[in-house]
Amino acid sequence: MVKFGDPVVDAKGRYIGRVTSSALVEGIQLGLAYVDRSYVKEGTEIRIFALPREGKIPPERAKDEFILGDKVLLPEEALVLARFPMPEILSANVERREEK
Numbered sequence: 001m002v003k004f005g006d007p008v009v010d011a012k013g014r015y016i017g018r019v020t021s022s023a024l025v026e027g028i029q030l031g032l033a034y035v036d037r038s039y040v041k042e043g044t045e046i047r048i049f050a051l052p053r054e055g056k057i058p059p060e061r062a063k064d065e066f067i068l069g070d071k072v073l074l075p076e077e078a079l080v081l082a083r084f085p086m087p088e089i090l091s092a093n094v095e096r097r098e099e100k
Contacts (some may be wrong), residue, residue: 001029002050002076008033009047009075019048030081042082047075 006019016039022031031048039046051073060072 002031002048002078003053006051007049008035008078009049010039011045011047013047013075016046031078040080042080044080046078046080048078049073049075 001024002019002022004019004021007015008017008019010016017033017035019031019033022029024030033046033048035046061067061070066072
């Protein structure tokens with residue numbers, strides 16, 4: 001679950017900001033993030049690293065030293081919505097995610 005302070009990256013993995021708040025609304029996680037202005041357009045795909053709650057990021061090996069079974073932290077897919085999304089927009093986004 002995404003929470004305050006989690007890093008936000010663009011589709012290519014470049015850091016663009018941080019989550020400022022989030023909540024679960026009718027089974028959909030919605031949140032706010034402070035991000036670079038070039039990523040605020042509605043429909044922009046972004047990624048969020050949901051860091052462990054304890055605040056401790058598990059150690060990772062260097063990418064060239066991975067062995068079978070190693071785990072890496074992957075970002076959650078997210079979509080920039082209008083500031084006050086309408087219910088039909090939310091349901092359309094859920095359907096779009098389910099198709100992937």
